[in-house]
Amino acid sequence: MKMSDPHTAPPAAQPGFDARALWRTRFAAYRQEALGYLQYAARSNFFLLLAFLAIVSSYYYAKSLQRLPTNYPYWWIAVALLAPVLAHSPIRTLLRPADRAFLLPASQRLGPYFRSGLIYSGTLQALVTTLALVALWPLYRHCAGPAAQPFGLLLPLLLVLKAANLLGAWHETRLAYQRARAGSALYRWLAAVAALLLLFLSSPLAASAAALLFTLGWLAAVRRAAALQIGWDHLLARERQQQARLYAFFSWFVDVPQLPARIVRRRWISGITRLLPFRQDAFYAYLYGKTLLRTELLGICLRLTLLGALAVAALSSEAARFAAFLITPLITAVQLGALNQAHRYTFWLQTYPLDRSAKPGAVARIVWLALLAQTAALTVPLLLTSGAPALWAPPVSLAASALLCGVHFRRKFRQDG
């Protein structure tokens, strides 16, 4: 790894700048925020669920090992598990967009900052590597038998490979061109797969020798590639991406305000607003219709519909199918209630020459149409699996949706504004 050397660095713009202190502040803020969200995760018994899953899966793991022949080609499982663990090497930098402007003059002095980021990311990934090897261990011992290498040899070897990948990934962020970055990443993945194959099919020595050769080859290739001192744009994009992913995970448990709404074009359905008349009174239907069709709300609707359809198709008792048929639109309606909250901070809605009292009804009508479409979709598996008595379900669902949207949502949306 080549980082700026404080001894050869020219005098930076800020004489008192302490890169390590900056990392400490950033990391403390990051940890505090993450811990806050993790509390919500804990409150929802997410960790209990994880522990339960771990116990159940280890039980089945042990049971299936008993039946597994010892000549089973376990190596493909080992490679499929360990190659991503080794090659995927994201680096948290905790950079913020403003850094590109404010830290630029101190570029020469940021070495300790990025080193701290690498140590943090490396520690986490070393932990994951260890866990992966621990998980693999029973299978490995079972299949390799007396030829199995000791844990104390394999773990250090894997950790060295992990460190090499991480340093490679760091240098990758400095490469000037996307094509070079992608090429380097692909090389690391292939090298990881090759080294792991050698490790499990040949010997640790062969794997180490190959890894050394791969590293030398990579160094030779990367020397010629155009590199920046700090790949600001790429680092910031990656940092934003990783933080967004973390927020997306936390959003399972609690509303995460920082999470930007994900907009999907959905060409196959979003053109449906063309059916609206080109008139002033179609305004709210147009805006909120497009909003439903392009945001995560439609994704939720589709997933719930699929889940409901599976339940209606697979459940064995008539009553259970009936219940699934009726409960699915109800859950969907609760989710779709959020549509009314969209655009609440847009001042444009206040400046249009429109009768604002038309909005609650228009939004409620969109929710109703969505529920109608869902009921129609659920009717297909119902007709396929059930007899004549179940045919009561669609009309009941339609009546309930109409009542819910026409009365309850209209009133609620009017109160919410």
Next chain:
Amino acid sequence: MNPILQVDALSGGYLPGKPVLRDLHFTVGQGEMLGLIGLNGAGKSTTIKHILGLLTPQKGAIRINGHTLDEKPLAYRSACAYVPESPELYDELTIGEHLELTALAYGLPKDVYQSRAGALLRQFQMEDKLNSFAAHLSKGMKQKVMIMNAFLLEPALYIIDEPFLGLDPLAIRSLLELMVQMKRRGASFLICSHILSTIEKYCDRYLVLHQGVAVASGTLDDMRRQANAPGATLDDLFYKLVAGDAP
């Protein structure tokens, strides 16, 4: 002749008892372009927010075509279009859909919308961005979308807040041409800008705001007389009028 926009004794701001604007009087007549100029924080944007009805006057009244917002809300709002200083677009809509939505909101007939939108998209070289989402546009392109939305409506009154920042030279030229064209057809303009050399060539009258108070107003010649500076440019006049007690 009745003015299109009439601001009478306007006092207002964000907190009761702490007005940002104090006793503001001005009018914008039909086919007239008024330049609202002042330092950052002078109260220009606050004035615009009051006109748009996003803030309520603490004292005084604002009339568009002779009516306040409370008297005839729909007529009041239909009569003006606004180009904000920082573009605000819907994440969920493409550029073409923004234009369509605006046309719906103001009740434009479909054929009128189509011909106007086509012309504007050509003029601002945005035809290939019709299906792009706002998140994928630069600041200048977003600003173009705001401008197209306003000019699509051809309203009686345009309220334009610092329109030139971020626009490329061709777009600035297109915007100025459009302004002249609409003005000739009788539209009125209220324009805030710091680019004094540009608006000097286009505005009929000016209002200089300083710390929430109008310190000078009138044509360029009026202001030259007020500042006792014959032949001065708008830039010189502005400096003379407000630099004396700049913060």
